[in-house]
Amino acid sequence: MFDAEVKHPQRWQRYTLDQRLLRFAIYLVVVAAIVQSIRNINIIPEFLIDAPEQMADLVNRMWPVDWSYYPQSVNSALIETIHIATLGTIISMLLAIPIGLMAASNFTPNRMLNFIAKLLLVSSRSVNSLVWALLFIAIFGPGALAGTLAIAFRSIGFIGKLTGEAIEEASSGSIEALKAAGASKGAILNYGYWPQIKPAFWSLVLLRWDINIRESAVIGLVGAGGIGMTLDTAMNLFQWNRVAVILIAIFAIVIVTEVIITQVRKRML
Amino acid sequence: MANLNQSTAIIRSKPFSLSKKVKLGFVVLLLYVVYATFQLDFTYSRFISGLDNASTFFDRMFPPNFERSRILIKGMVESLQIAVVASLLGILLALPIGLLGARNLMPGWATWPARSLVALCRALHPVIVAILFVKAVGFGALAGILALTVASIGFIGKLFTEAIEEISIKQVEAVRSTGASFANVILFSVLPQVFARFVGFSTYQFDSNLRNSTMVGIVGAGGIGGTLFSAFQRFDYDFVAAILITIIAVIMLGELLASFIRAVFLENIGISDLWRKQSKRTLAAGGKDIV
Amino acid sequence: MSAQLSIQDLTKSYQAGIPVLKGINLEITGDGVTAIIGPSGTGKSTLLRCINRLVEPTSGRVLLINGETSFDLVKVRGRTLRRARRQVGMVFQEYNLVERLTVMENLLTGRLGYTPAWKAWLRWFEASDIDRAYDLLQKVGLSQLANQRADALSGGQRQRVGIARALMQKPDLLLADEPTSSLDPKTSVEIMELMTELTQAEGIPVVINMHDVELAKRFAHRIIGMSDGRIVFDGTSDQLTPEHLKSIYGGESWLI
Numbered sequence: 001m002f003d004a005e006v007k008h009p010q011r012w013q014r015y016t017l018d019q020r021l022l023r024f025a026i027y028l029v030v031v032a033a034i035v036q037s038i039r040n041i042n043i044i045p046e047f048l049i050d051a052p053e054q055m056a057d058l059v060n061r062m063w064p065v066d067w068s069y070y071p072q073s074v075n076s077a078l079i080e081t082i083h084i085a086t087l088g089t090i091i092s093m094l095l096a097i098p099i100g101l102m103a104a105s106n107f108t109p110n111r112m113l114n115f116i117a118k119l120l121l122v123s124s125r126s127v128n129s130l131v132w133a134l135l136f137i138a139i140f141g142p143g144a145l146a147g148t149l150a151i152a153f154r155s156i157g158f159i160g161k162l163t164g165e166a167i168e169e170a171s172s173g174s175i176e177a178l179k180a181a182g183a184s185k186g187a188i189l190n191y192g193y194w195p196q197i198k199p200a201f202w203s204l205v206l207l208r209w210d211i212n213i214r215e216s217a218v219i220g221l222v223g224a225g226g227i228g229m230t231l232d233t234a235m236n237l238f239q240w241n242r243v244a245v246i247l248i249a250i251f252a253i254v255i256v257t258e259v260i261i262t263q264v265r266k267r268m269l
Numbered sequence: 270m271a272n273l274n275q276s277t278a279i280i281r282s283k284p285f286s287l288s289k290k291v292k293l294g295f296v297v298l299l300l301y302v303v304y305a306t307f308q309l310d311f312t313y314s315r316f317i318s319g320l321d322n323a324s325t326f327f328d329r330m331f332p333p334n335f336e337r338s339r340i341l342i343k344g345m346v347e348s349l350q351i352a353v354v355a356s357l358l359g360i361l362l363a364l365p366i367g368l369l370g371a372r373n374l375m376p377g378w379a380t381w382p383a384r385s386l387v388a389l390c391r392a393l394h395p396v397i398v399a400i401l402f403v404k405a406v407g408f409g410a411l412a413g414i415l416a417l418t419v420a421s422i423g424f425i426g427k428l429f430t431e432a433i434e435e436i437s438i439k440q441v442e443a444v445r446s447t448g449a450s451f452a453n454v455i456l457f458s459v460l461p462q463v464f465a466r467f468v469g470f471s472t473y474q475f476d477s478n479l480r481n482s483t484m485v486g487i488v489g490a491g492g493i494g495g496t497l498f499s500a501f502q503r504f505d506y507d508f509v510a511a512i513l514i515t516i517i518a519v520i521m522l523g524e525l526l527a528s529f530i531r532a533v534f535l536e537n538i539g540i541s542d543l544w545r546k547q548s549k550r551t552l553a554a555g556g557k558d559i560v
Numbered sequence: 561m562s563a564q565l566s567i568q569d570l571t572k573s574y575q576a577g578i579p580v581l582k583g584i585n586l587e588i589t590g591d592g593v594t595a596i597i598g599p600s601g602t603g604k605s606t607l608l609r610c611i612n613r614l615v616e617p618t619s620g621r622v623l624l625i626n627g628e629t630s631f632d633l634v635k636v637r638g639r640t641l642r643r644a645r646r647q648v649g650m651v652f653q654e655y656n657l658v659e660r661l662t663v664m665e666n667l668l669t670g671r672l673g674y675t676p677a678w679k680a681w682l683r684w685f686e687a688s689d690i691d692r693a694y695d696l697l698q699k700v701g702l703s704q705l706a707n708q709r710a711d712a713l714s715g716g717q718r719q720r721v722g723i724a725r726a727l728m729q730k731p732d733l734l735l736a737d738e739p740t741s742s743l744d745p746k747t748s749v750e751i752m753e754l755m756t757e758l759t760q761a762e763g764i765p766v767v768i769n770m771h772d773v774e775l776a777k778r779f780a781h782r783i784i785g786m787s788d789g790r791i792v793f794d795g796t797s798d799q800l801t802p803e804h805l806k807s808i809y810g811g812e813s814w815l816i
Contacts, residue, residue, distance in 0.1 A: 015537065015539075016539055017539075018539025018540050019533075019537050019539040020539075021539065021540050022533050022539050022540050023533060023534070026530060026533055026534075033353050034353055034354070034357055036350075037349070037350035037351075037353040037354050038354060040350065048406065048411060050406070050407075051405055051406040054404070054405045054406065055405040058401070058404055058405055079308075080308075080309065083305040083308055083309055084309070086301070086305065087302065087305045087306065087309070090298070090302060122517065122520075122521055122524075123517050125480075125520075126480065126516060126517040126520040126521065127513060127516070127517065128480060128481070128483065128484040130396065130484050130487055130494075131484060131487075131497065131513070134497075134498070134501050138322075138326055138501065138506070139319050139322045139323045139326050140315070140316075140319035140322065141319070143310075144309040144310070144311075145309065145310075145311055145315060145316070145319070148309065148311075173652065173654050173655075173656035174656050174657060174658045174659070176614060176652070176656055177650065177652060177656035177657070177669075177722075177725070178658075178669060178672060179614065179645070180612050180614060180645060180648070180649075180650040181645065181646060181649070181650075181669065181670050181672055181673050181725075181726075181729055182642040182643065182644075182645035182646030182647075182672070182673025182674075182729070183642070183669070183672035183673055183680075184642060184672070184677055184680070186677055186680070186681065187672045187675075187677065187680045187681075190680065190681060191658060191661070191669050191672065191680075192658060195658055195659075195660040195661055196658075196659070196660065198660070214394045215394070217394065217397075218394045218396045218397060221396065221400075221487075221488065222487065222498075225309075231397075235400070247393070247397070250393070250394075250397070251392055251393065254392060255392075285665055285668070285683035
């Protein structure tokens with residue numbers, strides 16, 4: 001009996017050969033990508049060496065901060081930014097729910113519809129909000145309308161994808177029971193799925209609103225309204241003191257938003 | 270008769286009634302929408318004339334024009350490179366910084382500066398950071414790399430610190446009690462616990478960097494964003510369409526790659542599993558019932 | 561008076577060529593408790609779910625006849641399927657309540673088959689529905705828990721809600737898929753008593769899947785034994801001998 005044990009040399013391997021091959025393949029590809037990128041990237045060394053000096057110069061020009069600029073233009077621009085972000089989030093919520101439902105394979109069994117919905121959601125997420133802004137500016141002209149729609153369309157992918165996933169992960173037992181009782185599809189959605197996904201849904205809408213405040217502050221750089229436009233003007237005119245106060249304002253609004261969200265989360269949960 | 274007394278004693282509240290707070294919330298929301306629309310000057314006529322523009326706009330976008338594919342590919346490759354290098358630098362820098370920020374392992378004089386640094390990196394939008402770097406180090410990919418590295422440090426650093434703070438300290442103590450050096454303690458008790466989540470958010474950040482790298486070019490930080498922006502300004506909308514399609518395709522590939530890497534490292538699949546996964550999928554599709 | 565269920569030549573294969581149900585023929589008439597027993601994997605659950613089409617039968621007919629109306633549950637679709645389903649109540653092993661809704665709200669979901677869509681959306685249920693809900697709550701002994709969330713209840717309490725919900729449909733037939741398998745022995749007996757009492761009071765036939773043979777013999781008028789996708793025994797609990805049990809379950813060591 002003991003002879004049989006001695007026959008096998010004891011070796012401890014964490015991964016089988018199979019798994020190791022695949023991991024190695026990935027390491028190889030990643031290293032190759034990194035080497036390729038570093039080798040071919042266009043970096044002018046003079047700029048790199050110059051960088052600290054340039055950055056110091058920049059900070060110098062921003063001081064003293066032009067606080068008087070705040071009530072002049074920054075405040076109203078900030079408020080416009082908040083409107084863009086909030087309205088955009090609300091609009092995207094309404095549009096994302098049906099698409100998210102269409103993408104959930106347990107709610108919509110049709111594979112073609114699933115695919116189309118998922119494609120729409122991926123496209124919405126892949127196109128950056130700045131690019132959406134450019135798109136809508138080309139259609140509606142510069143201003144807050146383009147900005148709001150840009151924020152809305154970018155958020156559809158986020159809210160839709162995560163809502164769809166939440167529906168797919170909903171426990172099917174209660175759904176089965178409602179089906180057995182003869183409830184219509186709409187009733188099953190309302191009474192079976194919605195109670196389950198409600199907390200997750202509001203949580204991600206809140207998260208998206210947070211992200212959208214940051215995004216809205218930035219889309220003005222291409223002309224879509226909000227404080228980004230004020231920033232763009234100040235930078236083009238090299239008015240660095242004003243740039244400083246604008247950056248501080250953006251920073252402040254982001255912090256305020258985070259505080260609001262933590263408070264709301266505490267109340268809801 | 271006892272039954273009757275029992276039933277009248279029950280307080281009959283209306284089922285499914287929404288609490289007063291929630292109803293109030295909805296009313297406030299509705300009022301806000303009306304108010305904001307008014308403030309932002311959304312008039313119906315503007316919207317309609319916009320839709321008119323939209324149709325001419327879409328006409329000019331299709332069919333997408335791939336003729337200038339050389340510039341397109343060059344820009345796309347540069348964006349990819351920016352994303353790869355920024356992710357790498359971000360991960361490398363975020364590891365020590367994130368570790369330093371863990372309050373369950375590190376003393377206060379280490380955690381406070383580390384956490385502040387991470388918060389600072391997250392504070393400003395990558396585009397704004399990109400603009401600042403462009404002003405500092407000039408146009409080109411370097412500014413983009415630096416900007417996205419900062420963003421990566423902010424994201425990965427924060428999540429890495431959170432992951433470390435959530436580990437079971439008992440496992441750390443167990444390894445420590447064997448007399449292992451600090452490095453070994455980290456290696457064998459801390460890292461195994463956080464590895465799974467680390468792979469998860471690192472791949473997520475790579476995807477995020479890929480998306481952002483296509484756009485920092487708009488402010489001059491390299492990549493396809495610059496090409497896209499000039500195409501817009503020249504009203505070359507069919508070229509814009511081509512660029513957008515390419516960007517979407519690359520990002521989709523990036524997501525697939527990321528989930529594949531997650532599968533290899535988290536679920537430990539091997540090469541033979543790749544064949545098996547195919548057949549498993551077809552079986553599931555065939556046997557599934559439409560309920 | 562009461563409804564009649566007629567299953568004719570029912571087969572079901574999840575994978576082509578491997579049938580789970582091999583030509584089931586079954587008639588359920590009158591109001592009584594019918595228990596289906598048999599080893600796991602023998603198709604008991606599949607059979608029950610074929611009746612209300614939670615699982616698609618491969619071939620055969622399932623006729624639900626109540627006086628004038630008759631449905632072939634295998635063939636109906638869309639709205640007719642829903643109308644047929646609302647006449648069949650079901651009690652589940654895992655209770656299948658909507659966790660975040662209260663007990664009352666769960667009971668009212670039993671009426672969704674009868675509530676028009678817009679009213680369901682606005683959550684306006686008929687006063688008679690609400691009255692019936694309170695009435696059933698009292699019958700299952702949970703009146704005090706009307707506004708408790710379902711996930712705050714114990715297993716036995718949840719199953720009572722499940723039974724009440726099924727009865728809210730005023731069904732012609734009640735199906736129960738291993739309703740006591742997740743409960744302790746004492747609660748299991750309580751649930752079985754409750755189910756048999758309430759359904760007999762309203763004249764509703766019941767079909768129950770169970771793996772506890774003693775429980776089946778105690779509460780069921782008629783016992784159906786399934787083995788390998790076929791019915792191998794159909795009779796009263798007195799007629800169920802150890803030989804029959806052996807042919808259903810195989811092996812002897814589990815028999816006392």
